[in-house]
Amino acid sequence: MREDGNGGGRRVEGGASASGADQEYLSLERELTVLLRRARASQGEMAREVHPDLESAAYGLLVRLDECGRQRATELAAYIGVGKATMSRQLRALESLGLVAREPDPADGRAWLVHLTDEGRQRVGKVREARRGRYVSQLAHWDRREVAELARLLHQLNLGMEK
Secondary structure, three states: OEEOOOOOOEEOHHHOEOOOOOHHHHHHHHHHHHHHHHHHHHHHHHHHHHOOOOOHHHHHHHHHHHHHOOEEHHHHHHHHOOOHHHHHHHHHHHHHOOOEEEEEEOOEEEEEEEEEOHHHHHHHHHHHHHHHHHHHHHOOOOOHHHHHHHHHHHHHHHHHHHO
């Protein structure tokens, strides 16, 4: 390693400087940290809007079921990135709140499919609609193409992080 020509940041192999050429990645890290912190706080608020006793982490499960319909617990666990025991605990809690129900999987009698109840679908839909309204309000000064581009880039980022 060596110093750059200005005596500033350290250079690493290949000439990338921790304070120079990697700046875009440091900026990305900073902005994602802020976004994720705000998203966690928002997720907690949305979870409580669905049901006062709903855990923050369970909100994502409800959204997934709302978007994809019936799924096995193992599919949900893989999507969310938790173990089977954690998923079982969260699903039991959601079931006790009347937000999800289970039914036998017709393709495999040993497995169960989880789905939103009518009550769960109504509550999640109401909260998601309110959230969309907040996005519309907060991004009213953005061009719709910018919003679409942000969504596309976030989708691309999420796909890349699945690998």
